[in-house]
Amino acid sequence: MSKRLNPYTAAPDSIKPLIALEASLKESGLEHSLIHLVKMRASQLNGCAYCLHMHSAEAIKDGETPARLFLLDAWHESQLYTPRERAALAWTESLTLISQTHAPDEDYEEAREHFSEEELVKLTLLIGTINTWNRIAIGFRSHHPNDRPRG
Amino acid sequence: MTQRLNAYQVAPAAYEPVLNLSKYVAECGLEHSLLELVKLRASQINRCAYCLHMHAADARKAGETEARIYLLDAWEESGLYSARERAALRWTEALTRLADAAPGDEVYAELRQHFSEVEAVNLSVAIGTINVWNRINAGFRTRHPQDRRRDTAVAAA
Numbered sequence: 001m002s003k004r005l006n007p008y009t010a011a012p013d014s015i016k017p018l019i020a021l022e023a024s025l026k027e028s029g030l031e032h033s034l035i036h037l038v039k040m041r042a043s044q045l046n047g048c049a050y051c052l053h054m055h056s057a058e059a060i061k062d063g064e065t066p067a068r069l070f071l072l073d074a075w076h077e078s079q080l081y082t083p084r085e086r087a088a089l090a091w092t093e094s095l096t097l098i099s100q101t102h103a104p105d106e107d108y109e110e111a112r113e114h115f116s117e118e119e120l121v122k123l124t125l126l127i128g129t130i131n132t133w134n135r136i137a138i139g140f141r142s143h144h145p146n147d148r149p150r151g
Numbered sequence: 152m153t154q155r156l157n158a159y160q161v162a163p164a165a166y167e168p169v170l171n172l173s174k175y176v177a178e179c180g181l182e183h184s185l186l187e188l189v190k191l192r193a194s195q196i197n198r199c200a201y202c203l204h205m206h207a208a209d210a211r212k213a214g215e216t217e218a219r220i221y222l223l224d225a226w227e228e229s230g231l232y233s234a235r236e237r238a239a240l241r242w243t244e245a246l247t248r249l250a251d252a253a254p255g256d257e258v259y260a261e262l263r264q265h266f267s268e269v270e271a272v273n274l275s276v277a278i279g280t281i282n283v284w285n286r287i288n289a290g291f292r293t294r295h296p297q298d299r300r301r302d303t304a305v306a307a308a
Binding site for chain 1 (some may be wrong): 155156158161162165167168169170171172173175180196197198242245246247248249251253254259267268271272273276278279280282283284285286287289290292303
C-alpha cells in the first residue's frame with residue numbers, strides 16, 4: 001500500500017485542533033487502560049493498521065496484557081474484560097457503526113449503568129476522536145513503523 | 152425519541168476542544184456551501200436528525216437552494232453539483248462508511264484532481280468532525296428545534 005500524503009507535514013495546522021482534542025481526552029479522567037481498549041476496538045472495526053500499531057504499542061507500554069489485546073475482537077466471548085469495559089466496548093461498537101446500529105437503547109442503558117453522564121460524554125468524544133484519526137490515517141494511507149512489503 | 156442527556160450541559164469543558172475543532176473547520180478556507188453539503192451528506196448516512204435540521208437551516212440561510220438540499224441523497228444522479236462538490240461528496244461517503252471499505256485509489260485520485268493537499272486534509276478533518284457530532288447527537292438523541300411528538304399523520308398548521 002503506497003502512502004498518499006502525510007497530513008502532518010502537508011497540513012500541520014489542520015491537525016493541531018485534533019491533537020488538542022486528543023490531549024484533552026488523555027486528561028479527561030477516564031482510565032488509560034480503558035482508553036486504549038476503546039481506541040483499539042474502533043480501529044479494528046475501521047481496519048486502521050496505523051492506529052492499531054500505535055495503540056497496541058502504547059497499551060503494552062502502559063502495562064496492558066497481550067492476551068487482552070489479542071482477544072479484543074472477541075471480547076463478547078471472554079471474561080478478560082470488566083463489566084465497565086464491556087459497556088464501553090459495546091458503546092464503542094454502537095457508535096463506530098452508527099449508520100447501521102443507530103445506538104440502540106440497550107447499549108445506552110448498559111453504558112449508563114457503568115458510567116456517569118459526564119463520563120459517558122467523555123467516552124463518546126473519545127470514540128468520535130479515534131474515529132476521526134482512523135479516517136485520516138486510512139484516507140491518506142499513513143504508514144505505521146516497519147511498514148514495508150514482505151516478499 | 153426522548154433525549155438521553157444534554158452533552159453540552161453535562162460536560163461543557165470536555166466539549167470545548169470539539170467546538171474549537173469545528174471553529175477551525177469553519178475558518179479553514181473551504182467554501183461554506185461545500186462544507187454544508189458535506190455535513191448534510193454525512194448526517195444523512197449516519198441518520199442524525201439534529202445535525203440534518205441544523206445544517207439544512209444553516210445551508211438555506213447561507214443561500215443554498217432548496218433543490219440542492221432535497222436532492223443531496225441522490226447527488227450522483229443529478230447535475231446540480233459541481234465536479235469539485237462531487238469529488239468532496241464521494242470522499243465524504245467513503246470516509247463516513249470507513250468500516251465497510253477503505254477509500255479506493257479512484258476516489259482518492261478524483262479528490263486530488265479538485266483539492267490541493269492542504270484542502271484534502273482540511274476536507275478530511277471536516278468529515279471527521281461532523282462524524283463526531285453525528286455520534287454525539289445521534290448517540291444522545293439530542294432534540295432538534297420543534298422536535299415534539301405528532302399524533303396525527305398531518306401536522307396542524
